[in-house]
Amino acid sequence: MKRQFSTEQASLPKLTKQREAVLTVVRTNDAHLTASEIYALAGAKLPGISYATVYNSLRFLTEAGLINEITFGAGASRFDRRIDRHDHAICTACGTLADFEVEEISGLMQMAARRSKFKAESLHLTLYGL
Amino acid sequence: MKRQFSTEQASLPKLTKQREAVLTVVRTNDAHLTASEIYALAGAKLPGISYATVYNSLRFLTEAGLINEITFGAGASRFDRRIDRHDHAICTACGTLADFEVEEISGLMQMAARRSKFKAESLHLTLYGL
């Protein structure tokens, strides 16, 4: 009988202590940290962790679906503990990034998919304002 | 009497030949060029134009509302001759960026504005797919 991985959340293949430290940082902070902020915080818990490892871990965790990467406007990527679909509002003056919800999106996504030649995977809406 | 620049759009303060070259490149190409592509193309018309000037011109033209900057996902900003509101679809596999329209957005924008604490300026929707 094959060894079973109980999907997603439960058993995480290769969750090293570095990756775990990075995950903990993202999860215990109020979202939207940049890689270098995460590097600094993870370094406090795990002195000596390198930048490359933080980036590798962030990619690994993102691909594993445990965290989410947001790339908005110019500048550094940010990482979010929220993995459910939601949207963002960005202040055009100060750059603040806030979460908000637009439930109507699911309907829009089908419409959008029909309209483009794309097989839709996800839809993200960004509001710019003050 | 003021010196008049006879350019297509109404009154353009300070449309130097460098800025005009950059504008022409963006307008005569099928959209979505990166700054370095624009630098290369503008350099063909105006040998010696510098990177800084291309960036300065792109910012100037963007602020003047003559072109539009799109920053999607990771990577370089792209510049678009289209200045009307529209949305983008990005291929998660190959990175292709395509335009498409979602007219329903204007209604959504008001809803979104109400829901966030933002004074809405614009709303941009990004579809990820294949």
Added chain:
DNA sequence: AGTGAAATTTAGAATTATTCTAATTCCAGT
């Protein structure tokens, strides 16, 4: 427990995109 292969981490170099600096040049208005 011992071994080797594979995966991971590390430090630092390299890359890419963009901005900054300081010197020079260009113009519109006297």
Added chain:
DNA sequence: ACTGGAATTAGAATAATTCTAAATTTCACT
């Protein structure tokens, strides 16, 4: 022509991220 402010230039500087090569850890299998 002269002048001051804006624009341009070359190249250095910065920031974010990825790459490289070596060292280390992990893990399945003896």
